[in-house]
Amino acid sequence: MAGQVHLTTEKLIAQAEEKARSYEWPTAADQYKQALDRIRANNDPIQMGMISDLIAKSEYMAAFQANAREEFDQRMKSARDAYEKASDIYEGNGHKALSNMSKARATYSAFWLEDNPSHKQNLIADCIGLVKEAARIFESDGDREVLAQSQNDLITYISEVSSFSMDYKSTRDAFDTAVAVSDRAINDGTGVKGEVSLHFVRTINLDMDVRPFGESVKKIGSLMFDPWLWASVRYGSGRGERECSCCR
Numbered sequence: 001m002a003g004q005v006h007l008t009t010e011k012l013i014a015q016a017e018e019k020a021r022s023y024e025w026p027t028a029a030d031q032y033k034q035a036l037d038r039i040r041a042n043n044d045p046i047q048m049g050m051i052s053d054l055i056a057k058s059e060y061m062a063a064f065q066a067n068a069r070e071e072f073d074q075r076m077k078s079a080r081d082a083y084e085k086a087s088d089i090y091e092g093n094g095h096k097a098l099s100n101m102s103k104a105r106a107t108y109s110a111f112w113l114e115d116n117p118s119h120k121q122n123l124i125a126d127c128i129g130l131v132k133e134a135a136r137i138f139e140s141d142g143d144r145e146v147l148a149q150s151q152n153d154l155i156t157y158i159s160e161v162s163s164f165s166m167d168y169k170s171t172r173d174a175f176d177t178a179v180a181v182s183d184r185a186i187n188d189g190t191g192v193k194g195e196v197s198l199h200f201v202r203t204i205n206l207d208m209d210v211r212p213f214g215e216s217v218k219k220i221g222s223l224m225f226d227p228w229l230w231a232s233v234r235y236g237s238g239r240g241e242r243e244c245s246c247c248r
Contacts, residue, residue: 056082
């Protein structure tokens with residue numbers, strides 16, 4: 001019976017992944033939730049954390065497909081709650097960096113639910129602090145794949161700073177930080193090419209708020225001729241949905 005449950009769980013996860021690849025985020029979220037119920041019965045806390053993250057990602061992306069603000073809020077709250085659950089699971093099992101990264105993503109989900117600009121600014125500051133600490137641990141542990149994800153999250157959060165900056169210097173400082181993270185990711189060969197390209201896309205988007213488009217191109221010119229990259233810059237990275245590394 002245990003083997004049958006395991007196979008059923010794997011099939012549910014595979015189906016959810018297929019729905020996610022097709023941008024059918026609400027269905028993906030439902031199937032991941034079914035898988036989580038099966039995994040909970042098997043008492044596998046780490047896999048529970050991973051599936052909770054995937055539920056959160058699916059709910060987050062589904063929020064940006066919502067037809068009304070009420071549905072957006074409901075989906076985003078579900079994403080926040082699922083990320084918080086994942087964070088608690090990771091922390092309870094000694095995975096501080098993963099816990100911090102999920103907590104930052106929960107905070108970023110809360111950012112989208114907040115209307116007060118001052119509160120939004122504080123939430124982004126919390127996101128940046130959490131994911132910086134996560135990245136430090138991933139780098140120390142030599143976990144390059146998850147390090148790449150945390151670096152891309154960091155640039156996503158930094159790119160929001162320009163929305164609240166009242167002066168050029170604050171936006172400029174945020175841009176310089178984004179360039180430094182992107183440069184390091186590329187020079188270190190962290191992650192796959194698509195991940196590094198996303199670093200570049202985030203930096204370009206922030207660069208547009210700082211000066212005429214160009215400085216980030218000069219700094220990270222090796223990716224200038226990547227067709228996927230330029231399609232991402234021009235058209236966005238996923239059928240119009242807002243996307244960070246937690247949403248891929």
